[in-house]
Every structure is written in C-alpha cells, then in structure tokens.
Amino acid sequence: MKSPGSITAExxxxxxxxxxxxxxxxxxxxxxxxxxxxxxATLLEELPGHGMGNGIxxxxxxxxxxxxxxxxxxxxxxxWKPGRGMIEHVRTSPDGxxxxxxxxxxxxxxDTAGSDEKSLRDLPTVVSDLAWNPxxxxxxxxxxxxxxxxxxxxxxxxxxxxxxxxxxxxxxxSNDGRWLATADQTASVxxxxxxxxxxxxxEGFESKVRALAFSADGKRLATAGSSVVTVWPCASAxxxxxxxxxxVDGSESEVLALDFSPATGQLATGDGEGxxxxxxxxxxxxxxxxxxxxxxxxxxxxxxxxxxxAVGHTSGLVTWLSMES
Amino acid sequence: xxxxPVTILTGFLGAGKTTLLNRILGENHGLRIAVIENEFGxxxxxxxxxxxxxxxxxxxxxxxxxxTVRGDLIRILGNLMKRRDKFxxxxxxxxxxxxxxxxxxxxxxxxxxxxxxxxxxxxTVVDAHHFSRHVGETHEAEEQVAFADVxxxxxxxxxxxxxxxxxxxxxxxINALAVIHRTTRAEIDIKKVLEVGGFNLDRATELNPHFxxxxxxHHHHHSDISxxxxxxEGDCDGKKLNDWISKLVRDQGQDIFRMKGVFAVxxxxxxxxxxxxxxxxxAASGGPWAGRPRKNSLVFIGRKLDREALTSGxxxxxx
Numbered sequence: 001m002k003s004p005g006s007i008t009a010e011x012x013x014x015x016x017x018x019x020x021x022x023x024x025x026x027x028x029x030x031x032x033x034x035x036x037x038x039x040x041a042t043l044l045e046e047l048p049g050h051g052m053g054n055g056i057x058x059x060x061x062x063x064x065x066x067x068x069x070x071x072x073x074x075x076x077x078x079x080w081k082p083g084r085g086m087i088e089h090v091r092t093s094p095d096g097x098x099x100x101x102x103x104x105x106x107x108x109x110x111d112t113a114g115s116d117e118k119s120l121r122d123l124p125t126v127v128s129d130l131a132w133n134p135x136x137x138x139x140x141x142x143x144x145x146x147x148x149x150x151x152x153x154x155x156x157x158x159x160x161x162x163x164x165x166x167x168x169x170x171x172x173x174s175n176d177g178r179w180l181a182t183a184d185q186t187a188s189v190x191x192x193x194x195x196x197x198x199x200x201x202x203e204g205f206e207s208k209v210r211a212l213a214f215s216a217d218g219k220r221l222a223t224a225g226s227s228v229v230t231v232w233p234c235a236s237a238x239x240x241x242x243x244x245x246x247x248v249d250g251s252e253s254e255v256l257a258l259d260f261s262p263a264t265g266q267l268a269t270g271d272g273e274g275x276x277x278x279x280x281x282x283x284x285x286x287x288x289x290x291x292x293x294x295x296x297x298x299x300x301x302x303x304x305x306x307x308x309x310a311v312g313h314t315s316g317l318v319t320w321l322s323m324e325s
Numbered sequence: 326x327x328x329x330p331v332t333i334l335t336g337f338l339g340a341g342k343t344t345l346l347n348r349i350l351g352e353n354h355g356l357r358i359a360v361i362e363n364e365f366g367x368x369x370x371x372x373x374x375x376x377x378x379x380x381x382x383x384x385x386x387x388x389x390x391x392x393t394v395r396g397d398l399i400r401i402l403g404n405l406m407k408r409r410d411k412f413x414x415x416x417x418x419x420x421x422x423x424x425x426x427x428x429x430x431x432x433x434x435x436x437x438x439x440x441x442x443x444x445x446x447x448x449t450v451v452d453a454h455h456f457s458r459h460v461g462e463t464h465e466a467e468e469q470v471a472f473a474d475v476x477x478x479x480x481x482x483x484x485x486x487x488x489x490x491x492x493x494x495x496x497x498x499i500n501a502l503a504v505i506h507r508t509t510r511a512e513i514d515i516k517k518v519l520e521v522g523g524f525n526l527d528r529a530t531e532l533n534p535h536f537x538x539x540x541x542x543h544h545h546h547h548s549d550i551s552x553x554x555x556x557x558e559g560d561c562d563g564k565k566l567n568d569w570i571s572k573l574v575r576d577q578g579q580d581i582f583r584m585k586g587v588f589a590v591x592x593x594x595x596x597x598x599x600x601x602x603x604x605x606x607x608a609a610s611g612g613p614w615a616g617r618p619r620k621n622s623l624v625f626i627g628r629k630l631d632r633e634a635l636t637s638g639x640x641x642x643x644x
Contacts, residue, residue: 069401146383185385185399208435208436
C-alpha cells in the first residue's frame with residue numbers, strides 16, 4: 001500500500017464519498033468544515049459546517065450537498081431548511097436527479113430545481129437511515145423503529161414493509177436491487193430478499209451493528225458487529241439463507257467501517273484501533289493484507305474505478321491509500 | 326475517560342421547561358451545555374447549543390417489555406460523543422406528554438452510552454397552579470413526578486399558600502424521595518438542577534427511607550402511584566435478595582418507575598447499593614460502612630405498590 005497523501009479535518013470523520021467520476025472526495029467530519037479534495041489528496045475546498053454537528057454529505061448535481069444538526073441542507077448556492085429537526089444524512093438517487101433527506105418523520109426529496117413535491121411527510125416512524133433502490137430511482141427504503149419501509153415516490157403508503165418489530169440503524173440496498181439489509185440496535189442484521197418476499201434474520205453479533213456493505217455486484221454482504229467481519233454469500237437462489245458465511249478476523253477491536261471496491265471487489269475494513277484489512281476473495285477463500293494506521297478508522301471509501309482507498313479516522317485525518325503494486 | 330453528565334428535563338405542557346432552559350442557556354455559569362430539545366409543535370429555542378430532534382421510540386425486541394428506548398437519543402448522543410471538543414453537560418428535554426421511562430432506559434440499555442455518559446438525574450417542572458388538573462387529565466403528569474429526583478414547583482406566585490401546600494403534599498405522596506423547590510419563572514440556582522446525582526450509585530448510600538414516614542402517610546392519596554420505603558437491620562442473604570429482586574422486576578417491573586436500595590449482604594464487608602428503572606437494575610459496591618450500623622434501606626416508587634407484600638418479601642431475604 002502506498003499513500004499519495006492526506007488531509008485533516010477538524011473532527012472525527014463520519015463519512016467519505018467520491019463523486020461519480022472519481023475526481024473529487026467529500027470528507028464529512030462530526031463538526032467543522034466539510035472538506036473536498038481531489039484524487040491526489042489536494043485540498044480543494046472547505047465548506048461551512050452545520051453548527052452542533054454535521055450529517056453525512058453526498059454529491060448532488062455535481063456539487064457537494066451537506067447537512068446537519070442545524071436542519072439545513074446546502075448544495076452550492078442552494079440552501080434548504082425544510083424543518084427544525086436535525087438532518088443526519090443526504091443521499092442522491094442513482095440517476096443523480098433527486099436528493100433525499102430524513103428529518104424526523106419526514107422524508108424530503110428535492111430535485112435539482114429545489115422542488116420538494118415528491119417528499120413524504122408524516123411517516124409512521126422517524127427516519128434513521130435511507131437507501132435508494134439502485135435499479136429503480138423512484139424507490140427508496142427508510143429505516144427506523146420497527147424495521148424498514150420501502151416507498152415508491154408519489155405513493156403515500158409503503159409498497160413493502162420489512163417490519164420485524166425492532167430498531168434498524170442503517171439500511172443498504174444491493175446494486176442488483178435484490179437485497180435490502182438493515183443493521184440493528186439489537187445486535188442483529190435483517191436481510192430482505194425482495195423478489196422472493198423473504199425476510200432473513202441474522203443474530204449473535206457482539207454489539208449493535210455499526211457498519212454493513214454490499215459488494216458492487218450484490219453477491220456479498222459484509223457486516224460488522226464485533227472485531228470479526230462476517231461476509232454473507234448473496235449470489236445463490238437462496239442467498240445467505242442456510243449458507244455458511246466467511247468470517248474475517250484480524251481486527252483488534254470492533255469494526256466501525258466497511259466498503260467494497262467497485263473496481264476490484266476487495267473489501268476494506270477498519271476498526272477502532274486503526275487496523276485496516278484489505279480482503280481479496282477467491283473461490284470461497286479469502287486472503288487479507290493488514291496495516292496499522294494509528295488512529296481509529298471511522299469511514300472508508302473506495303474510488304469508483306481505481307484501486308484507491310480513502311480512509312477516514314476518528315482523529316479527523318483522511319488518508320489516501322493506493323493498492324497498485 | 327470521564328463520563329459526560331446528562332440531565333433529563335420533564336414537565337407538563339406549559340409548566341415552565343422552556344423558561345428553565347432559556348435560563349440555563351443564558352446564565353453565565355461557565356459550562357458548555359448541549360440541549361436536546363424535543364418539543365415539536367411548541368415554540369422552540371433558537372440557540373447554537375440546541376439540537377432539535379423528533380422523539381423516536383423503539384422496542385429492543387429482546388423479550389424485555391420495558392426495553393422501549395429513544396433511538397434519536399442514541400444517534401444524537403453517539404454523534405456528540407465523537408466530537409473532539411466534548412460538552413460539560415448534556416440536557417435532554419422531553420415532550421410535555423412524554424413518559425420519562427424510555428429516556429432513562431436508553432442510558433441503561435445502550436452500551437456506548439453507558440460507557441460515555443452518566444445520567445445525573447431527572448428534573449421535573451410542575452405548574453403549581455394547574456398540577457391537580459394535569460394529574461386528572463393524563464397519567465403522564467404523575468409519571469413525570471414519579472421519575473423525578475428534583476421537582477420545581479414552578480409558578481408558585483400564581484398559587485395560594487394553601488394550593489401550594491396541597492400540591493406539594495400530593496407530589497410527596499407520589500414521590501417521597503424527590504427534592505422539591507418552589508420557584509417563580511423557574512428561578513433557581515443552576516447547580517440544583519444540574520448537580521443532582523439521582524442515578525449516582527455513590528449517592529444511593531445517602532438513602533433515608535425514614536423520609537417516607539415523615540411525608541408519606543398523612544394526607545389524602547388520590548393517585549395509584551406512591552412510594553414505599555423499607556428499612557431492616559441485619560444482613561441479607563445475597564442469593565435470596567437477588568432472586569427476590571429478579572422476580573419482583575420480572576413480575577411488577579412495568580409498574581415500578583424507580584427503585585433505590587442500600588444493602589448489608591452477609592459475607593460482604595462493604596455496602597451494596599442498587600438502583601433500577603422498570604425492569605433494568607444496576608448494582609455496585611457502595612464502599613465501607615465506616616462505623617455506621619449495618620442495615621438495609623430500600624425505596625420503591627411505582628404504581629399499585631403493595632407495601633405489605635414488598636416488606637414481607639424483603640424480610641424473607643434476611644439471613
């Protein structure tokens with residue numbers, strides 16, 4: 001691993017996001033300025049933070065879209081404040097046309113002109129996380145109390161309920177559109193096989209599950225929840241149902257961040273002690289490279305087309321790591 | 326790592342919570358206090374240290390019927406704990422109609438919050454003039470009083486001395502342990518609100534059930550929520566005590582809002598202190614008896630408490 005460079009934010013890195021072209025990286029710290037850097041780790045821009053805390057940013061309409069505890073969304077010269085409550089994340093639809101933000105029991109959807117007419121208000125639960133269907137830009141999942149709900153824009157009722165009665169913290173939708181997965185407060189992961197309308201429940205994690213990620217082809221789901229990362233096979237007809245997952249050890253403490261490379265299929269994992277694992281999968285086996293990077297790793301983002309990894313730390317440092325030999 | 330103290334502020338609509346919050350935020354006390362406000366629909370406080378969040382209740386789905394917690398708090402506090410510049414104190418305001426139970430339970434249930442924060446106490450603001458009406462209208466007003474470590478009997482200037490006395494007695498009948506301050510426009514020394522120590526097991530050693538005798542039985546009791554204090558000399562059998570408390574919270578945990586105790590356990594030189602909220606209990610060593618007589622003190626605040634059954638149940642645990 002070689003490091004082309006690094007930048008430093010004021011605080012713990014909450015999220016990292018490359019733009020679709022892979023030319024710029026957005027680094028969101030817990031407080032303070034949101035940073036924009038290029039592929040070579042040159043700092044390009046410092047965007048104002050959101051008061052008491054930032055939410056997770058995304059790219060929208062070729063601009064960084066930031067949000068936070070002040071209830072505001074800023075995107076270039078545009079600013080929206082749909083309500084008083086905090087906004088924990090914004091997420092751009094797969095076609096890039098819409099920006100979604102959960103604020104309390106409302107799911108706001110903005111288009112590039114700023115119209116929010118597709119928003120859903122008075123949802124049954126607060127939105128703790130949200131995920132667009134990569135295969136259908138008119139479908140979005142919200143997580144919260146009870147589980148996850150799947151919505152079609154323009155409809156007032158969810159078209160599917162993944163309501164297992166507990167509490168979901170994170171929700172992710174696989175790129176092939178088949179799987180929806182939630183990471184839960186109750187040390188569990190719930191996976192929903194959408195075409196088969198079949199919910200699966202994975203329990204036995206050591207703690208609440210703070211990270212999960214699908215591989216770009218949707219064939220693997222990696223879950224945190226301890227110092228061992230569990231990788232579930234999702235390629236077969238039944239997916240993880242009855243299958244033996246791969247257990248990736250080597251971390252020194254609880255894993256806080258996971259990401260699969262769209263370019264190489266490798267999985268990167270980061271723990272609270274700063275241990276980075278880069279895992280390569282081959283015919284049901286895996287091999288891993290391990291590096292100790294100092295401060296705890298709180299966010300990871302692979303470049304969309306190159307073997308280049310951005311690593312965000314609890315200290316505010318963001319390091320670029322190239323896997324090219 | 327030192328844990329950040331958290332105070333939970335409850336009170337019925339219009340009792341004066343916002344006035345108190347504005348006072349806390351405006352005073353020159355030298356503390357950095359983050360406020361999490363949940364009063365959607367009411368007049369919010371526009372201040373850089375205030376976070377607005379919509380209350381999100383969720384069940385842990387782990388078989389414990391009392392494990393309803395506040396998901397929004399888990400996420401907000403989790404985020405605040407990540408900050409490099411930590412706060413000196415965190416204040417959580419609940420909605421006027423909120424049951425404080427889930428807020429308190431959140432700090433027992435979430436591992437991360439247990440490690441990084443310490444619930445300092447529940448402060449309840451009561452409208453001295455309208456409390457009787459609020460109690461008659463909903464059960465939340467009573468539950469907010471039952472959970473409290475400190476009660477501000479606010480708007481005292483609007484009530485007659487007789488009304489004040491009657492309201493205070495009514496509050497005492499529900500919660501005999503809370504410290505009551507009579508206030509006007511929520512004027513109070515901020516230390517009396519922030520330095521409560523109601524969930525601090527060290528301070529549980531100061532428990533005095535005789536307080537109940539002085540206040541608990543001399544007036545009309547309109548509520549089915551009350552306090553029961555038990556005191557007994559002699560050592561407990563640790564296993565019997567554990568079995569009794571476990572069964573008690575399993576069978577009646579839903580109706581027990583708060584419990585605190587100091588025990589002399591056979592074979593243990595130090596005091597054993599414990600506290601609980603509904604079905605969630607926490608125990609620790611309370612340090613040496615330091616010359617004081619070894620005796621057991623226990624207080625329950627809850628709904629439909631059976632004093633005789635609790636007393637005889639506890640006495641059966643004596644060694």
